[in-house]
Amino acid sequence: MNQPSPTASPKWTPNWLRVTLLLSMLAWSNGCATRVVVIPADKQVLPLEAGQKFTAPSSGWWVPDARMQEILHALEAKAK
Numbered sequence: 001m002n003q004p005s006p007t008a009s010p011k012w013t014p015n016w017l018r019v020t021l022l023l024s025m026l027a028w029s030n031g032c033a034t035r036v037v038v039i040p041a042d043k044q045v046l047p048l049e050a051g052q053k054f055t056a057p058s059s060g061w062w063v064p065d066a067r068m069q070e071i072l073h074a075l076e077a078k079a080k
Helices: 015-031 065-079
Strands: none
Touching: none
């Protein structure tokens, strides 16, 4: 019987190598999975240009960027 040796064909890959490659790819892709977060319509953040007309989709507050940064920094400091 003439059986091809493992080194005779460049397409031959040991099973342990295939399994290791498969498991490493699964672990890598699972750790980097993209998660989608759905934002309710009443929590949307809509950018506005100066002078642009805007009709609010719901009642609420409009906060300028500079003031929003102050609020976020204060919340961050409070969380620490």
